[in-house]
Each structure stands twice: as structure tokens, then as C-alpha cells.
Amino acid sequence: MSFQIALSALQAINNQLDNISQNIANTGTTGYKSSRTNFAAMYAGSSPNGVRAASTTQTLDVAGGLLSTGRNLDVAIAGNGYFMVKDSTGVMNYTRVGVFDVDKQGVLVDHMGRQVQGYGVTAGNAALGNLGNLTVPTGQIPAQASTSVDFVANLSADWSVPANAFNPTDSSSYNSSTVSVVYDSLGRQHTVTQYFVKTANNTVEVHYQNENTAVGTSTLKFTTAGQLDTAASTVAAVNLTPAGANALSVTFDYAGTTQFAGDTSTTTNASDGYASGTMVNVLVGADGSVNAQYSNGMVQSVGVIALATFPSDSGLTAVDGTSWQASAKSGAALIGTPGTGQLGELESQQLEQSNVEVASELVDLMGAQRNYQANTKVISTQNEIMQSLMQVM
Structure with missing residues (x-):
């Protein structure tokens, strides 16, 4: 014995x-x-x-320490949860290894080539889509024609009414000028110059010129407190006819513009249009949002990474690839987005050791x-x- x-x-x-x-x-x-x-x-x-x-x-x-890598698609979970990755046979695996990449089909995958699971998003809709693979558009995004320009400035209350009638070639006939950039349907840039002319107390006319062609006039009215009187102001649309592109109609939004004494200054001058662009980077936010960054400066959300927890983590079965699979002992996965409930937030450019x-x-x-x-x-x-x-x- x-x-x-x-x-x-x-x-x-x-x-x-x-x-x-x-x-x-x-x-x-x-x-x-x-x-x-x-x-x-x-x-x-x-x-x-x-x-x-x-x-x-x-x-x-027991969490491992965080290692800073400087790589945008290296992601760690700061708290509870597991990334969900689906292998080539359709089996769901759960892992803490956030070494991600975008494959040639544009699908977000982990270091084992397994497809990272998450929720799709729709532009303008706060509701998340169905759980599934996350796809990052790898081609060009089309140009978007401008429809508005946000313009915020202080138009000095110290201005005097010019003696001469407005003439864009005569700088003494206007008080200030600013150039704004807009885009047509092909993504080409066009400039619209605003010439500001004080015509009376608390009244400024804005003359628009596109490549030396007059394209509209607006009248801005201000209160005695120096604030823009939107009800009394009239803002005209700027209509352009770019060669080979759709007709362009742009409206300037002067909300927030003031008339105080001192220097004339511009704080916002941005249109909503943009040229076409190609993807140059993928960024992951603390909330799991996956954002594609393009060469034209645009950033588009393409999905949200999902995380899972279990009624009993100790019941998970360890498998190849530093991963686990659910079992009868662990219970079914409880799925959500990072930073909600008991799920931890994500740390980009970090890996859990x-x-x-x-x-x-x-x-x-x-x-x-x-x-x-x-x-x-x-x-x-x-x-x-x-x-x-x-x-x-």
C-alpha cells in the first residue's frame, strides 16, 4: 500500500x-x-x-500590470471583462489579450486572427446595432459638400462707418475681411471672402465674394449689450456653381458673434464639408468605440467593442491562445459595453501583462x-x- x-x-x-x-x-x-x-x-x-x-x-x-506600447490597437481592460473573439469555426473565445489589427477584408481581428465582436453603429443614431464582427472601411470615404459655415467672431464696436461705398478692391470701404473654405460635391475647395462693413450703430453688413464674384449680402444686428440679435439679423445663402460639380448653397451661422470694443478677432471659422480621404489610423476609445481616422482629418465611428463577464469566472475552461471558453460551470456570458455595469473601461496603447x-x-x-x-x-x-x-x- x-x-x-x-x-x-x-x-x-x-x-x-x-x-x-x-x-x-x-x-x-x-x-x-x-x-x-x-x-x-x-x-x-x-x-x-x-x-x-x-x-x-x-x-x-487578479489583474496583471499594464504595459505601455504606444500602439493604437493595443488595448487593455482596466477592470472586469473579457474581449469576445470568434475563431474560424465559429466558436466564441474570451480573452484579456487586446492585441488587435485590421485584416485585408477590413475586419478587426486579434493576434490569433480571430474576429473581435462588437456592436455596429449608424451615423446619427445613438442606438447600437447587432452584436457581430466589426468592420473598418479601408477605402476612401467620399467627399461631402458644404452646407454651412460656423463663424464666431468679435466685430469691434470701435469701427467707424466707411466713407466710401463698398468695393472689394478698396480696403477703405470695409472694416474687416475673412476667408472661409468650403467644399463642393467633388471635394474641391472654394474660398468665400466675407467683407464686414459697419453701416450704422449696431449694424454690420457682410458682403460675400467667391473668386472675385459677388454671391450675397447679409445684415447682422447687435443689441446694446453687444450680443447678436438673431431675430433682427438677415443671413443670406451663398450660392456657388462649381464647374463639373453640383450647385452649392452655403449658409453662414453667426451664433455667438459679438460686438464689443477692442480688437476684431475670429474664434471659429469652419465648414461642415470635406474632401475625400483614405483611412490612416484606427483609434479605440475608453468606452470601446472603434473610430477610423482619415487623411482628410475626419473621424468616423465604425462600432463599439463588446466585453463579457460570467456568473462564475472560475468555471471558464482555459484553451489555446491565452483564452477561455464558457462552460456549464461558468454560466452564459453577460455581454455589454466597456464602462457600463461591472465592466471595466478600455486603455488604448496598453496591454495587460x-x-x-x-x-x-x-x-x-x-x-x-x-x-x-x-x-x-x-x-x-x-x-x-x-x-x-x-x-x-
Whole structure:
């Protein structure tokens, strides 16, 4: 019986050594969670029957440190949750490794080529779409023609009414001028020059010129407190006819413009149009939003990365690729977006490191070695006793 008891100990310790070796080997593995072997005594009725490796405990609730990488598609979870990635067979895996990339089809994938799961978005709609693959448009986005220009400035109350009638070639006939850029349906830029002419107290006329052609006039009225009187002001649309493109009608929005004493200054001068652009980068926000950045300066949201938690994390089954799969013990995944409920936010340009404590593993290794040697001594001693017995017989 002593042989069997000692042999069971050696088998259990071998299992422990496997876990310790796996932990030490994965000290530098991103998102790895260490595990521990739990022993249980065995009995046949009331007779001792040795020991076995009864279970393995994963330290899934212990986070690893964050490593700064400077790469936009390296993402760590600051708190609870797992990324959801679907492999080529359609099986859902859960991982803490946020090493992402965009494949040749424009699909967001992890370092194993598995498809990252998330929610689609629709422009102008706050509701999230269905859960599925996240696709990043990799081609050009089309140009968008301008329809409005946001313009905010202080038009000095110190201006005097010019003596001469307005003439864009005569700088003494206007008080100030500013150039705004607008885009046609082909993405070409056009300039609209605003000439500001004070015509009376608290009244400024705006003459619009497009490439030396007059294209409209607006009248801005101000209150005695220096604020724009939007009800009394009249703002005309600026109509352009670009060659080869759709007709362009742009309205200037002067909300926030003031008339205070001092210098004339412009704080906002931006149109809503843009030229076509190609994707140059993908950014991930703390809320899981995946945003495509284009060469024309535009940023478009293409989806939101989903995270999952489980009723019992300890019930997850570890699989290849520093990942886990759901089991009957873990329960079904509880899915949401980063920063909601118990789910952590995302940290871009960061990766979660292994949570292995090397010093602790080495101490456990020495203990396992001592126990292994002790049990081999039991076998050796039992063997010597048996040999002595055989010699007597």
C-alpha cells in the first residue's frame, strides 16, 4: 500500500509541476492568468489511499500590470471583462489579450486572427446595432459638400462707418475681411471672402465674394449689450456653381458673434464639408468605440467593442491562445459595453501583462521538489524493506 500511496503523491506533484512550469513559462505572456493545483487526500473507506490533484484554481480575478506600447490597437481592460473573439469555426473565445489589427477584408481581428465582436453603429443614431464582427472601411470615404459655415467672431464696436461705398478692391470701404473654405460635391475647395462693413450703430453688413464674384449680402444686428440679435439679423445663402460639380448653397451661422470694443478677432471659422480621404489610423476609445481616422482629418465611428463577464469566472475552461471558453460551470456570458455595469473601461496603447509572481512560483517549485524527493524516499525505503523480506524468505 505504501508504494501506491507514494506513487499517487508523485503523480499529483507532477501535475503541480506542470502548472508551475506553465506559469513560469508564461511570465511574459500578455493577459495570462496563473493557476494553482489543489490536492485532496484519498481514502478507501477509512483506509488512507494517497493523494490526487483534485482541481486547478485560476487567478482570473487578479489583474496583471499594464504595459505601455504606444500602439493604437493595443488595448487593455482596466477592470472586469473579457474581449469576445470568434475563431474560424465559429466558436466564441474570451480573452484579456487586446492585441488587435485590421485584416485585408477590413475586419478587426486579434493576434490569433480571430474576429473581435462588437456592436455596429449608424451615423446619427445613438442606438447600437447587432452584436457581430466589426468592420473598418479601408477605402476612401467620399467627399461631402458644404452646407454651412460656423463663424464666431468679435466685430469691434470701435469701427467707424466707411466713407466710401463698398468695393472689394478698396480696403477703405470695409472694416474687416475673412476667408472661409468650403467644399463642393467633388471635394474641391472654394474660398468665400466675407467683407464686414459697419453701416450704422449696431449694424454690420457682410458682403460675400467667391473668386472675385459677388454671391450675397447679409445684415447682422447687435443689441446694446453687444450680443447678436438673431431675430433682427438677415443671413443670406451663398450660392456657388462649381464647374463639373453640383450647385452649392452655403449658409453662414453667426451664433455667438459679438460686438464689443477692442480688437476684431475670429474664434471659429469652419465648414461642415470635406474632401475625400483614405483611412490612416484606427483609434479605440475608453468606452470601446472603434473610430477610423482619415487623411482628410475626419473621424468616423465604425462600432463599439463588446466585453463579457460570467456568473462564475472560475468555471471558464482555459484553451489555446491565452483564452477561455464558457462552460456549464461558468454560466452564459453577460455581454455589454466597456464602462457600463461591472465592466471595466478600455486603455488604448496598453496591454495587460501576465499576473504570474515569479518569486512565488519558485518557492512553490522548491516545495514541490522537496515533496517529490520525500515520496521517492518512501518508495526507496519500501523497496529496501521488500528486498530484506525476500532475503529472509
